[in-house]
Amino acid sequence: MxxxxxxxxxxxxxxxxxxxxxxxxxxxxxxxxxxxxxxxxxxxxxxxxxxxxxxxxxxxxxxxxxxxxxxxxxxxxxxxxxxxxxxxxxxxxxxxxxxxxxxxxxxxxxxxxxxxxxxxxxxxxxxxxxxxxxxxxxxxxxxxxxxxxxxxxxxxxxxxxxxxxxxxxxxxxxxxxxxxxxxxxxxxxxxxxxxxxxxxxxxxxxxxxxxxxxxxxxxxxxxxxxxxxxSKYKDKIVFSEQTKYQKIVITSWQEWHSLYINGNQQLSTFDEYLYHEPMVHSVLGMTPIKKNVLVLGGGDGCLVRELLKYPEIEQITLVDLDKKMIELGTSNSIFTTLNNNALNNSKVTTVAADAFNYMDRSEELYDVILVDLPDPNNVDLNKLYTKEFYNICYDKLQDYGSFITQSGSPYYATKAFYCVNKTLEAASFYTLPLHNQVLTLGEWG
The missing domain is CATH 1.20.1250.20 (MFS general substrate transporter like domains)
Structure with a gap:
């Protein structure tokens, strides 16, 4: 039994x-x-x-x-x-x-x-x-x-x-x-x-x-x-990795490379300067004191490359959600060549963290804040285009400080572009819409 x-x-x-x-x-x-x-x-x-x-x-x-x-x-x-x-x-x-x-x-x-x-x-x-x-x-x-x-x-x-x-x-x-x-x-x-x-x-x-x-x-x-x-990409894939947060793909055509996140193109080495140079130099030119700068996103290092052209900048903090993206910006030869090894500069500190949480907990005041994030197509990104987030950023700026964010295409997504503008105004910012023609991306704001 x-x-x-x-x-x-x-x-x-x-x-x-x-x-x-x-x-x-x-x-x-x-x-x-x-x-x-x-x-x-x-x-x-x-x-x-x-x-x-x-x-x-x-x-x-x-x-x-x-x-x-x-x-x-x-x-x-x-x-x-x-x-x-x-x-x-x-x-x-x-x-x-x-x-x-x-x-x-x-x-x-x-x-x-x-x-x-x-x-x-x-x-x-x-x-x-x-x-x-x-x-x-x-x-x-x-x-x-x-x-x-x-x-x-x-x-x-x-x-x-x-x-x-x-x-x-x-x-x-x-x-x-x-x-x-x-x-x-x-x-x-x-x-x-x-x-x-x-x-x-x-x-x-x-x-x-x-x-x-x-x-x-x-x-x-x-x-x-x-x-x-x-088959999703017209150019040869030279790097592909699914991270905890996103799918990162790098393609190659002749001597040029393109970065894609979740299938959406973020930059091309062919003309990325048409995006990054206006974003940095427009806002830096309007800011009287620029010693302490914060970059949210931008793990490719191109914004930091442009920021390092200003000798008066003493400290740059880059916050990107995906640790892998920071690794690419600091050690991948495609990006270190593109960004002039900017992320390894002694003035630069990189942090792998959620931008919203980082800003909410930060007690530091910045002279300039630059936000270079993908379009808001999921919950994690959506919150970084809200009045609440912009209010936090406003409070973390010096009285003379400046803030700039990518805001999509005013041509292909006009309503989204002006929605970002209105949201910034609702968060007490004085705003100035800005756009430039990027050959591989089209008109960008």
Whole structure:
């Protein structure tokens, strides 16, 4: 009797671990697809909302679909785990490849969300029915759901602090898929005696075949992703990295280089001076005292290069959210050549921090503040174009101090340009709209 109880307990435990792995990989698959949708389509808030909503709805459909299966539940549960492992592993690669050959990659991303949601939705009722043999109802349901939700928490933490910043969108899906793959095989092996011999052979062959495909995909993942990504840019990609905050890409054409963040061009070495010189020299020329200068953003170092042309400047502080961008500005040969090694100058201090939080906590007063940030297309950036942020900046300026910010294109985004102007006025600034023609970007303000 003790042996029977021990065996039942072991089977139930393995089943719960499988549900934990499903929750772990499922939630991260949502985040991966949401991030990819934001990268390919834009509008991060909308994409995260749609992907998560679609996947939760699909889980409901999957739960309803599970009613149709009344025999060989263990077999179908293992099959769904296998398919889930495959889809999670290849979600990013499939999206990148489709994006490389068509502009309709968003359809594939949404279809993958539906498929993964359906599989997770099917698995939870299957697991509950299987575990019904090992635990009474009140423990069964709570334990199954509990492990799935706990897995989701761990998965979210893994994606935020390990997967995205260290493994990127190329390898994070494979780590998750392989974990799910391994746990599902352990579950199948533990419960194999409850599956008839014919279906056992099918599953053994399936594990071998899918395992080989996953390992092959892992080996070719980087070139496949690069193929899909390269199609997004007309020039050759010489650097590509997904950081915790953004996708940074550098392309090359002849002797010129371009910097892209989340697919949007930030500068070209061909004509970046048409942006950076007016931004620095216009505001510095209006400021009587310029000893202590603050730059928010501008991790490429070009603004600092121009600032160092003023010998009276004693201290320059550059604050950029992304540590990787600062590293590129300080050590990448493309940027150190472009910015004349400005970020390594003894007058310059670089800080990796959120600009809003940095300004809110800073007790220092500055003579000049320059804000060189991407357009406000997500929550983190939106707050840096608000009256609240401009009020903080106003309070951190000397009485004679000056402030300047990039404000988009007055030609392509006229309303946004004048919205920035009105917001600055609402924060008590006296404003002067300024724009210049940048050849690679167009009219810029």
């Amino acid at each position: 003790a042996l029977v109880k021990s065996s039942r307990s072991k089977k139930s435990t393995v089943l719960k671990i499988a549900l934990f792995a499903t929750g772990f990989s499922g939630i991260v698959a949502e985040y991966i697809l949401s991030t990819l949708a934001s990268y390919f389509i834009g509008n991060a808030i909308l994409q995260f909302t749609l992907i998560v909503s679609i996947m939760l709805f699909s889980m409901g459909l999957g739960s309803r679909l599970s009613r149709s299966f009344d025999k060989n539940i263990i077999f179908y549960f293992v099959v769904s785990e296998l398919v889930l492992s495959f889809l999670v592993c290849f979600s990013a690669i499939i999206s990148y490849i489709i994006f490389g050959v068509t502009n309709n990659a968003w359809i594939v991303i949404y279809l993958l969300s539906i498929a993964i949601g359906l599989l997770i939705g099917v698995e939870i009722p299957f697991a509950t029915r299987i575990n019904n043999e090992y635990e009474e109802l009140r423990f069964n349901i709570s334990n199954i759901l509990e492990k799935d939700y706990y897995g989701s928490l761990v998965g979210g933490l893994f994606f935020a602090f390990v997967g995205l910043p260290y493994l990127g969108l190329t390898y994070t899906p494979f780590v998750l898929g392989l974990i799910n793959f391994g746990v599902s095989f352990w579950l199948f092996y533990t419960l194999r005696h409850q599956v008839n011999n014919k279906l056992q052979k099918v599953l053994y062959a399936s594990y071998m075949g899918i395992g080989i495909i996953i390992l092959s995909g892992l080996f070719f993942a980087k070139p496949l992703v690069l193929f899909g990504e390269q």
